[in-house]
Amino acid sequence: MLISIFNLLVFPGIIFLGVAGMSAEFIDRKLYARMQNRTGPPWFQPWADFIKLVSKEDVVPTEANPRMFRAMPIFALTSTITASFYIPLWSTHALYSFNGDLIVTIYLLTIPTLTYFLGGWYSTSLYSKIGAIRSLTQLFAYEVPLLMCILAPALLANTWSLSEMAKFYSHHHWYWMFNLLGFAISLIALLGKLEKVPFDIPEAETEIVGGTFTEYSGRLLAMFKLSINIETIVGASLVSAVYLPFGLQLTPALGILLYVGKLLFIISILSLSRTIFARFRMDQMVEFCWKIVSPLAFLQMLICLILKGVLAI
Amino acid sequence: MSKEDEIVQSLTSEFPLLQDKAKVQRIRRVVADVTPDKFEQVFAYAKDNLGFSVLCTITGLDEGSTLGFIYHMSRTDGITFSLKYSVPKDKPVINSILQYFTNADIYERELEDLLGVKVEGLPEGNRYPLPDDWPKGEHPLRKDWKPKGAKIDTAETQVKEAK
Amino acid sequence: MRKVVIPIGPQHPALKEPESFSVTLSGERIMAFSARLGYNHRGIEKACEERTYLQDVYLIERICGICSHTHSTCFVQAVEEIAGLQVPKRALYIRSIIGELERIHSHLLWLGVAGHEVGFDTLLMYTWRDREVVMDILAELTGNRVNYGINLIGGVKRDLEKQHITDILKSVDILEERTKYYIQVCKEESTLIQRLSGVGVLSHNDALSLGAVGPTARASDVARDTRADDPYAAYDELDFKIVTDDHNDVYGRTLVRLGELMESYRLIRTAIKNLPEGLISVKAPRKIPVGEAFSRYEAPRGEDVHYVKSNGTDKPERVKVRAPTLANVQTVAKMLEDGQLADLPIVIAAIDPCFSCTDRLISVNSSKSETLGSMKWEDLRLYGIEWHRSKGMDFSAINKKLAERL
Numbered sequence: 001m002l003i004s005i006f007n008l009l010v011f012p013g014i015i016f017l018g019v020a021g022m023s024a025e026f027i028d029r030k031l032y033a034r035m036q037n038r039t040g041p042p043w044f045q046p047w048a049d050f051i052k053l054v055s056k057e058d059v060v061p062t063e064a065n066p067r068m069f070r071a072m073p074i075f076a077l078t079s080t081i082t083a084s085f086y087i088p089l090w091s092t093h094a095l096y097s098f099n100g101d102l103i104v105t106i107y108l109l110t111i112p113t114l115t116y117f118l119g120g121w122y123s124t125s126l127y128s129k130i131g132a133i134r135s136l137t138q139l140f141a142y143e144v145p146l147l148m149c150i151l152a153p154a155l156l157a158n159t160w161s162l163s164e165m166a167k168f169y170s171h172h173h174w175y176w177m178f179n180l181l182g183f184a185i186s187l188i189a190l191l192g193k194l195e196k197v198p199f200d201i202p203e204a205e206t207e208i209v210g211g212t213f214t215e216y217s218g219r220l221l222a223m224f225k226l227s228i229n230i231e232t233i234v235g236a237s238l239v240s241a242v243y244l245p246f247g248l249q250l251t252p253a254l255g256i257l258l259y260v261g262k263l264l265f266i267i268s269i270l271s272l273s274r275t276i277f278a279r280f281r282m283d284q285m286v287e288f289c290w291k292i293v294s295p296l297a298f299l300q301m302l303i304c305l306i307l308k309g310v311l312a313i
Numbered sequence: 314m315s316k317e318d319e320i321v322q323s324l325t326s327e328f329p330l331l332q333d334k335a336k337v338q339r340i341r342r343v344v345a346d347v348t349p350d351k352f353e354q355v356f357a358y359a360k361d362n363l364g365f366s367v368l369c370t371i372t373g374l375d376e377g378s379t380l381g382f383i384y385h386m387s388r389t390d391g392i393t394f395s396l397k398y399s400v401p402k403d404k405p406v407i408n409s410i411l412q413y414f415t416n417a418d419i420y421e422r423e424l425e426d427l428l429g430v431k432v433e434g435l436p437e438g439n440r441y442p443l444p445d446d447w448p449k450g451e452h453p454l455r456k457d458w459k460p461k462g463a464k465i466d467t468a469e470t471q472v473k474e475a476k
Numbered sequence: 477m478r479k480v481v482i483p484i485g486p487q488h489p490a491l492k493e494p495e496s497f498s499v500t501l502s503g504e505r506i507m508a509f510s511a512r513l514g515y516n517h518r519g520i521e522k523a524c525e526e527r528t529y530l531q532d533v534y535l536i537e538r539i540c541g542i543c544s545h546t547h548s549t550c551f552v553q554a555v556e557e558i559a560g561l562q563v564p565k566r567a568l569y570i571r572s573i574i575g576e577l578e579r580i581h582s583h584l585l586w587l588g589v590a591g592h593e594v595g596f597d598t599l600l601m602y603t604w605r606d607r608e609v610v611m612d613i614l615a616e617l618t619g620n621r622v623n624y625g626i627n628l629i630g631g632v633k634r635d636l637e638k639q640h641i642t643d644i645l646k647s648v649d650i651l652e653e654r655t656k657y658y659i660q661v662c663k664e665e666s667t668l669i670q671r672l673s674g675v676g677v678l679s680h681n682d683a684l685s686l687g688a689v690g691p692t693a694r695a696s697d698v699a700r701d702t703r704a705d706d707p708y709a710a711y712d713e714l715d716f717k718i719v720t721d722d723h724n725d726v727y728g729r730t731l732v733r734l735g736e737l738m739e740s741y742r743l744i745r746t747a748i749k750n751l752p753e754g755l756i757s758v759k760a761p762r763k764i765p766v767g768e769a770f771s772r773y774e775a776p777r778g779e780d781v782h783y784v785k786s787n788g789t790d791k792p793e794r795v796k797v798r799a800p801t802l803a804n805v806q807t808v809a810k811m812l813e814d815g816q817l818a819d820l821p822i823v824i825a826a827i828d829p830c831f832s833c834t835d836r837l838i839s840v841n842s843s844k845s846e847t848l849g850s851m852k853w854e855d856l857r858l859y860g861i862e863w864h865r866s867k868g869m870d871f872s873a874i875n876k877k878l879a880e881r882l
Contacts, residue, residue: 036601126482130501130817197595198667204595207818208482209489278667279595281818282504339557341706342770367687367700369772370798372783385770385781391705395770416687416806419513420798442514453522460519 007085007095017084021229022046024236024267031271046229053222061215065122072119073216073223079111080230087237088166090255092248097163102154105162105238106147112231113139113193116202119224120212131211134282135195135202141289142192142199148297149182149189152304153242162241169245176245178307182300183243185293187269190235192289194228196270198277199285236266316392317343320363327362328355344395352398353408356384359396360413364388368410371420373428375456380405380430400430409434427454479507484820486515492589497824501817509812511805524795529555529629529764532792536782539797541622542585545571545578546775547782547797548627553708554771554784555629555792559764564755565710567631572710573644573747574617574626575773576740580651581610582776583733583740586828587658590730593821594671599661606654609647616643631757641748652741659734662727672727676811676823679724686810689803690778691736692827694720695728702774713750716743726826763790775800777828801829 007013025046033040060066086101086108088094094101113135120132154160156175157168169176192199203211210216216224240262247258280288314322317337324335324345335345347355359365365386374381379399387393400407407424409432410417421432422441429452443453452458479502486494494515500508520539524532537548549571556563584607591599611621617640618624626632662668678688683696693700701718703711719735721728768785778800787793804827811823 036598037605038601126480129480130482197597200595201818204818207821275598276665277596278591278599278665278671279818280667281671281816283816284670338769366684369779369781370783370796370802372794372796374785374794383783385783387706387772389700389705391702391707393706393770393772414687415685416803419802419806439510439512440514441512442517444514453519458522460522 012084012089012095014081017081017230017233018226020233020263021226022050024232024263025229027264027267028232028271028274031268032274035272035275050222050226053217053225054219056218058218058220059215061123061125063124064215065124068118068122069215070220072115072122073220073227076112076115076119076227077223077230079108079115080227080234083108084230084234084237086162087234087241088163088248089237089241090248090250090252090259092163092166092170094163097161099164100160102150102160102162102165106150109193109231109235109238110139110143112227116195116212116224119216120214123212123215125215127208127210127214128212130208131202131214134208135212137282138192138195138199138202138285141286142189142293145185145289145293145297146189146193148294149185149300150238150242152182152297152300153179155301156304156308158308162238166241166245166248170248173246176243178303179243179300181296181303183239185297185300186239186243187266187273188289188293190239190266191270191273192285193235194232194270197274198280200279201282201285204279232267232270233263236263236270239266315340316390317341320392320394323363324355324358327358331355338395341392342395343392345397347396347398349398349400349407352396353410356396356410357413359386359394363394365394368414368417368420369393371417371424373424373430373454375402375428375454377456378402380428382407382424382430384410405430407432411435426452428452429455482817484824491824493829495829499812499817499820504817506812506815506817506820509809511808513802513805521795521797524792526791528762528790529760529792530762532795533627533629534625536795536797537623537625537627540799542582543578543775543777543780544623545574545627546773546780547799548625549575549709550771550773550780550782551784551795552627552629553773554769554782555764555786556760557769557771558767558784558786559629559761561630561758561760563631564758565752566635566754567756568710569747569751570632570634570636570756571627572714573636573744574614574624574632575709576744576747577610577614577617577644578624579776580737580740581607581614582828583737584610584651586733586776586825587730589825590672590726590822591668593825594668596668596671599658599668603658606651609650613644613647616640628757628760630760631755633757635756636748636751641751644744644748648741648744652738655734655737655741659731659738662730662734669727671822672730673723673725675726675819676815676826677725678807678811680722682810683724683807686807687803688778688807689800690775690828691729691732692778692804692807694718695732696724697722700779702772702779706772708771708773710747714743714746726822729826763788764792777801778804801827805829 009015026041026043029045030040060069083105085095086097086105117132117136120128120135154165156178157165159165159168195202203213213221213224240259244262247255250258317340320343321335321337325331328351330351331345331347334347335343338344345355365388367387369385369387372383372385374383376399379401381397381399383395383397385393385395407430409421411434418435418438419441421435422438424430425432426440426443479500481498481500484497484499485491486496496512496515498510499506520535523535527535533548533552536551537544539547584603588600588603591597591603614624615621617636618626618634626634678692678696680696680698683693683698688696688698689700697720699718699720703716704718716739719732719739721732723731764786766786766788768783771782773780780800781798783796784792785794808824808827812820815823
């Protein structure tokens with residue numbers, strides 16, 4: 001009982017994820033700044049921003065539906081934290097696991113996007129509504145390739161459980177190399193999920209001010225920001241668990257170090273793409289995802305299915 | 314004969330009343346004064362036959378008892394033509410030139426707001442540049458208009474203040 | 477989906493200055509567009525009539541922070557023409573050099589803004605860093621980073637020294653190399669090309685009939701440049717190419733501006749090489765004789781025109797300013813026809829709008845007359861301070877402490 005509470009609240013629960021998310025934001029911002037030849041923020045900047053937001057007043061627009069408006073950030077935060085419990089981080093064991101947790105995790109990670117949609121929609125501001133519609137449109141564009149390319153390694157491993165998958169790939173050392181195409185696709189989809197450049201269309205500030213989050217302020221906005229940060233960590237962990245499942249039998253200390261290394265690698269790829277790309281337009285993004293990314297994800301599935309037959313797993 | 318002189322000659326031969334009214338101000342500057350009733354003909358002639366295809370702007374002037382309007386046009390070789398006419402201040406109505414230049418509306422709206430002239434033929438639209446709640450009948454570029462209650466920072470007031 | 481009308485402005489992150497546009501959308505598609513200009517009126521034309529010519533040079537310079545040299549040069553040219561002043565050659569060359577440096581700074585600024593509008597912030601950071609080079613040079617030459625104050629009626633105020641010339645050449649070399657890099661980026665970076673090409677199309681004929689000016693017109697293959705057509709300052713003795721492009725879209729406008737940067741570097745080098753010796757100003761009379769003049773200047777954004785009428789006193793009878801943005805803003809509705817909402821910021825930005833230039837005229841912020849229902853600036857400031865004090869934010873103690881320390 002006590003251990004469960006510790007797990008939920010401290011490790012790998014809210015506090016750990018919060019700290020990791022904040023550090024991820026810092027690393028992302030610092031790398032982004034350095035690549036743009038700027039100094040960048042000090043390490044405590046995300047914390048300062050967070051504390052400042054929390055201390056501010058919450059403003060709920062008079063036209064908005066207050067219950068939905070207030071509930072959405074909480075939903076976003078809880079669903080991302082819950083998703084983390086099923087992902088094996090640096091060993092082959094997740095905190096909880098059952099056959100099918102892969103699907104549950106992906107669905108839990110979809111909920112934040114839905115909350116952005118609902119939160120934006122119920123704020124009733126025009127900018128928010130357009131942002132909301134855009135985030136939903138974007139969801140349909142990246143979600144399918146993401147699901148397909150995450151299913152591919154699972155097909156090869158013949159399991160629907162992330163922990164089982166990790167075990168499978170630990171036993172067959174080099175099999176993860178077959179999934180490199182899927183790794184690239186999942187990074188693209190992750191960019192879309194996290195609404196980062198070039199897929200930051202739903203909150204394109206030069207077009208629709210702040211998109212979904214236009215009307216949010218104070219604690220509610222802080223919660224949304226925190227949930228995005230945590231989503232970065234959880235998303236990166238999911239990608240690293242599925243596609244980079246090596247070194248999982250090391251001692252915990254080395255394992256954690258390796259895990260942090262993998263996360264840093266994924267986060268720096270995300271920052272790099274933020275630096276070198278311009279924002280897509282909605283129609284370009286949807287076209288890109290359906291015409292290029294989805295067929296590639298399908299190809300990855302095919303590769304895994306054929307390999308399964310050839311290697312007779 | 315220079316191009317400028319050619320323009321003046323062409324204008325005066327087409328419109329005899331422009332004799333002595335059209336002149337070359339300096340190189341690449343031709344100016345002319347017309348009466349309000351002939352304005353549109355001269356204007357159309359300059360645009361269609363003399364090649365003044367760009368409307369630079371319209372300047373409105375308060376000349377005491379009359380309001381003057383200068384239409385600045387230019388052509389590709391850099392020559393500009395300033396065509397001017399005046400209407401009496403107590404009957405400030407002019408015709409729109411939208412049929413010649415579709416981009417003229419913003420300049421004409423500016424005249425309406427700042428000089429208080431009625432431009433016939435200008436479609437409904439947003440006013441420019443004064444605020445929507447600007448009081449009626451206040452036209453800042455009229456010489457008798459002074460900003461109410463505002464301190465005007467001119468040379469004289471500065472000297473006064475310094476004392 | 478039913479149509480929605482969304483307001484862009486008067487305050488909006490895409491607009492660097494207050495102006496109001498409203499866009500009717502069906503989904504992401506733009507159905508109608510209308511602009512309401514005038515939020516930046518400050519009464520400069522009226523104010524010019526109340527001040528002496530010398531004061532006006534400074535006032536006119538403050539029409540715009542980016543093309544300040546444009547407006548002051550255009551104005552002094554008109555006044556010099558009325559007064560019949562023979563401005564020394566050296567002064568004209570210095571004006572041209574400052575004018576080109578201003579163009580460089582404005583185009584680099586635009587490139588950054590364009591990058592920002594399409595979500596390519598790295599370009600913004602890079603160009604604005606490089607823009608510092610030209611800002612430093614301008615500060616060295618004139619003493620100011622913006623609003624240079626170098627023009628006088630009858631010449632310029634500061635001479636170019638040996639050290640200045642070597643510094644200019646050095647920074648032009650740096651900038652040229654950087655600009656080559658940006659040209660490469662714009663020609664090779666695929667997401668950027670995708671976001672810019674085919675967007676905000678203004679056909680050659682539309683550009684002509686709507687009276688577009690500057691890079692906006694030249695990107696629609698209209699070879700019109702006041703520097704070449706109606707030479708002023710030293711441009712009749714300097715050789716340069718009018719940069720045009722036939723893409724007709726935002727991408728073309730980007731290429732034109734980049735090409736103009738390269739031309740500007742060349743112009744500055746030739747101007748410095750041919751810089752004549754001699755005086756830099758002649759004395760101007762305080763009272764300008766009766767007359768009128770129409771002056772044109774190729775600003776970074778297009779043709780700027782001033783009309784000055786004098787009445788024989790030391791104050792002008794009428795000063796009329798038409799900034800390039802006013803001519804170009806009318807093309808925006810055409811460019812946005814059937815466009816996407818996502819392209820709106822970049823299309824508006826692509827004409828390089830400068831609304832403080834456009835709206836020069838009236839301000840009644842300082843008026844307390846009841847018919848207008850506005851507040852004096854000072855009252856507003858005090859009101860703001862009081863309001864925050866009532867919410868528990870009192871800075872007077874801190875202010876006192878800071879004052880003691882000084």
